[in-house]
Amino acid sequence: xxxxxxxxxxxxxxxxxxxxxxxxxxxxxxxxxxxxxxxxxxxxxxxxxxxxxxxxxxxxxxxxxxxxxxxxxxxxxxxxxxxxxxxxxxxxxxxxxxxxxxxxxxxxxxxxxxxxxxxxxxxxxxxxxxxxxxxxxxxxxxxxxxxxxxxxxxxxxxxxxxxxxxxxxxxxxxxxxxxxxxxxxxxxxxxxxxxxxxxxxxxxxxxxxxxxxxxxxxxxxxxxxxxxxxxxxxxxxxxxxxxxxxxxxxxxxxxxxxxxxxxxxxxxxxxxxxxxxxxxxxxxxxxxxxxxxxxxxxxxxxxxxxxxxxxxxxxxxxxxxxxxxxxxxxxxxxxxxxxxxxxxxxxxxxxxxxxxxxxxxxxxxx
Amino acid sequence: xxxxxxxxxxxxxxxxxxxxxxxxxxxxxxxxxxxxxxxxxxxxxxxxxxxxxxxxxxxxxxxxxxxxxxxxxxxxxxxxxxxxxxxxxxxxxxxxxxxxxxxxxxxxxxxxxxxxxxxxxxxxxxxxxxxxxxxxxxxxxxxxxxxxxxxxxxxxxxxxxxxxxxxxxxxxxxxxxxxxxxxxxxxxxxxxxxxxxxxxxxxxxxxxxxxxxxxxxxxxxxxxxxxxxxxxxxxxxxxxxxxxxxxxxxxxxxxxxxxxxxxxxxxxxxxxxxxxxxxxxxxxxxxx
Numbered sequence: 001x002x003x004x005x006x007x008x009x010x011x012x013x014x015x016x017x018x019x020x021x022x023x024x025x026x027x028x029x030x031x032x033x034x035x036x037x038x039x040x041x042x043x044x045x046x047x048x049x050x051x052x053x054x055x056x057x058x059x060x061x062x063x064x065x066x067x068x069x070x071x072x073x074x075x076x077x078x079x080x081x082x083x084x085x086x087x088x089x090x091x092x093x094x095x096x097x098x099x100x101x102x103x104x105x106x107x108x109x110x111x112x113x114x115x116x117x118x119x120x121x122x123x124x125x126x127x128x129x130x131x132x133x134x135x136x137x138x139x140x141x142x143x144x145x146x147x148x149x150x151x152x153x154x155x156x157x158x159x160x161x162x163x164x165x166x167x168x169x170x171x172x173x174x175x176x177x178x179x180x181x182x183x184x185x186x187x188x189x190x191x192x193x194x195x196x197x198x199x200x201x202x203x204x205x206x207x208x209x210x211x212x213x214x215x216x217x218x219x220x221x222x223x224x225x226x227x228x229x230x231x232x233x234x235x236x237x238x239x240x241x242x243x244x245x246x247x248x249x250x251x252x253x254x255x256x257x258x259x260x261x262x263x264x265x266x267x268x269x270x271x272x273x274x275x276x277x278x279x280x281x282x283x284x285x286x287x288x289x290x291x292x293x294x295x296x297x298x299x300x301x302x303x304x305x306x307x308x309x310x311x312x313x314x315x316x317x318x319x320x321x322x323x324x325x326x327x328x329x330x331x332x333x334x335x336x337x338x339x340x341x342x343x344x345x346x347x348x349x350x351x352x353x354x355x356x357x358x359x360x361x362x363x364x365x366x
Numbered sequence: 367x368x369x370x371x372x373x374x375x376x377x378x379x380x381x382x383x384x385x386x387x388x389x390x391x392x393x394x395x396x397x398x399x400x401x402x403x404x405x406x407x408x409x410x411x412x413x414x415x416x417x418x419x420x421x422x423x424x425x426x427x428x429x430x431x432x433x434x435x436x437x438x439x440x441x442x443x444x445x446x447x448x449x450x451x452x453x454x455x456x457x458x459x460x461x462x463x464x465x466x467x468x469x470x471x472x473x474x475x476x477x478x479x480x481x482x483x484x485x486x487x488x489x490x491x492x493x494x495x496x497x498x499x500x501x502x503x504x505x506x507x508x509x510x511x512x513x514x515x516x517x518x519x520x521x522x523x524x525x526x527x528x529x530x531x532x533x534x535x536x537x538x539x540x541x542x543x544x545x546x547x548x549x550x551x552x553x554x555x556x557x558x559x560x561x562x563x564x565x566x567x568x569x570x571x572x573x574x575x576x577x578x579x580x581x582x583x584x585x586x587x588x589x590x591x592x593x594x595x596x597x598x599x600x601x602x603x604x605x606x607x608x609x610x611x612x613x614x615x616x617x618x619x620x621x622x623x624x625x626x627x628x629x630x631x632x633x634x635x636x637x638x639x640x641x642x643x644x645x646x647x648x649x650x651x652x653x654x
Contacts, residue, residue, distance in 0.1 A: 102468065102472075102548060102549070104548045104549065104577075104578040104579070104580070104615070105578070105579055105580070105583060107472055107475050107476065107549050108472065108476075109472070122620060122621070135476055136469070136472045136473045136476055137473070137476045137477065137480065174469065177467050177468075177469050179468075204467055204468055204469065205614075206441065206465045206466060206467045206468070206614065207467035207468075207469065207470075209442065210467070234612045236609050236611065236612075238604075238606060239606075246522075247522050248520060248521050248522025248523055248612075249520060249546060249575075249611055249612025249613045249616060250518075250519065250520025250521065250522060250523030250524070250546070250573070250575055250601045250612075250613070251520070251522040251523040251526060251601075251643075252611075252612060253523075253575060253576070253601040253602040253604075253605060253611050253612070253616070254523055254526075254599070254601040254642075254643050256604045256605070257601060257602065257603040257604050257625075258642055259604075260603065260604055261641065261642075265604075266604060269611060269612070271612040274521075301522050301523075301525055301526045301529070302505075303504065303505030303508065303521075303522060303525040304393075304503060304505050332526065332529065333505075333508070333525070333526075333529065334505065334507070353644065354642055354643070354644055355642060355644075
């Protein structure tokens with residue numbers, strides 16, 4: 001779950017990391033307690049908002065009103081801006097980059113820092129990014145922090161301040177089950193104080209139950225994806241026109257891939273998981289119908305899940321509620337013969353192999 | 367021989383009395399697994415499929431000499447369960463549970479390393495050495511004893527591939543589901559090293575998917591250390607960036623983890639790649 005910048009900064013505040021004075025502004029008359037000059041920042045869950053015109057400064061009230069109305073409601077790469085943060089401008093002596101994330105290969109937390117703050121970290125050369133890995137069994141130690149700070153080549157007092165921020169974000173990262181805590185830029189002011197000008201905080205979805213104080217944010221999902229999530233179905237909308245239903249995430253991905261060999265393109269990823277519960281199968285088909293694919297491709301492998309039970313669920317939905325697009329099926333594994341009979345009976349087209357079914361689906365979707 | 371799980375595996379099932387536990391204890395016994403105990407706190411003294419249930423893993427280990435634990439408990443209790451199994455002396459832990467917070471997984475993976483234990487998963491279907499044992503939820507009927515080692519990040523897709531091998535008469539030494547999470551205990555590299563050492567294994571099949579760099583690292587490792595032929599399939603060629611494709615670990619993040627990069631890495635390491643999952647069996651047949 002990606003938090004908006006202002007919510008990340010609320011957490012920074014809680015952990016004693018300084019942020020500029022500011023707050024959300026509701027409308028173009030809501031500036032009374034803010035000191036000019038300030039910056040208006042679109043709150044969206046993706047990067048690149050500056051380039052898209054989502055960050056504008058204001059020297060006076062007219063400029064503030066004007067720029068607020070430009071930002072509020074604008075579209076930034078598919079996200080409509082519904083919240084705008086106003087922050088008072090601060091003086092900047094140095095801009096640093098600081099983050100903690102997960103290193104999947106080493107299976108440790110990874111601290112990264114750079115003196116090249118304020119730009120996209122992807123464009124910073126690797127030798128200018130300083131890294132320290134933290135084994136969860138020992139947690140963060142002084143040597144980790146020294147390892148980072150010494151390479152940043154800061155003045156002594158600045159180094160002490162940055163060291164404090166590093167141990168604070170590690171604490172936040174662990175206590176809030178974060179996937180990412182990023183401050184870019186972390187600035188050093190002319191008076192030597194350190195301040196976070198931006199925040200990216202991403203909380204592990206599997207751990208949100210431990211953080212009831214964090215209100216869920218579902219802006220990253222389409223309405224259908226949201227409905228699927230509530231029903232516990234793995235459902236992702238893509239830009240093709242073939243709706244793929246399979247069991248297991250890997251098999252569903254492989255089925256989408258198979259279509260491209262015949263110039264077909266997946267429009268929906270729907271993973272039934274390990275279920276053969278007729279109610280779940282019904283819900284899956286209902287969701288799929290709402291996504292309006294040109295063709296539905298059902299690819300099942302029965303291991304523990306029995307193909308015939310799933311087939312019965314599918315037949316029931318289709319005979320009761322009808323379906324207005326062709327359904328291609330490919331069934332393999334436990335009780336496949338019974339399943340094929342049931343599906344044929346329901347008027348569905350059965351492919352002999354994955355290749356055959358992928359080709360039939362692609363042809364019909366053209 | 368086989369890797370990580372064989373006739374000597376004596377299995378304790380944590381979360382034995384739930385619906386899943388009861389079903390899979392039965393299925394494992396049918397496969398020939400030596401299931402010796404179950405653990406569910408508060409249910410000690412009961413029996414499931416004639417297997418004694420204990421209140422904790424220590425008691426189960428001291429009464430039955432269990433050396434391997436299968437963890438089926440819900441996600442929020444999984445960290446505790448794995449720590450308990452490791453402290454009780456289990457040397458192989460198979461974690462089936464999905465949706466475990468990855469900070470928890472990070473902790474128990476490193477504790478397993480410290481305890482010198484093999485940890486498989488989490489979010490995996492388990493491990494099967496046909497003719498010997500099966501620890502997990504993999505369907506028993508798809509396997510056949512033989513000489514191909516399989517390691518995979520997914521579940522059903524692995525069953526599909528194993529089934530197509532079996533249909534061609536190609537048996538397997540061990541099939542191991544590594545898990546679909548970003549943090550897993552046993553990696554492709556661990557499995558490759560074990561298969562390389564295992565005299566029964568003559569060829570290795572890897573099933574990868576988008577997300578992370580495990581396949582790229584495996585490819586580098588194969589170049590240097592693996593002499594046996596390796597075959598692979600990568601899922602997710604058409605997955606868009608930034609979307610989690612069902613598995614928590616299957617995500618292209620900040621340009622990293624694409625199928626293209628993994629396929630390129632494997633090609634450079636002379637690994638033969640299948641276009642369709644079911645083609646793996648043909649590739650193996652032609653090349654060994």
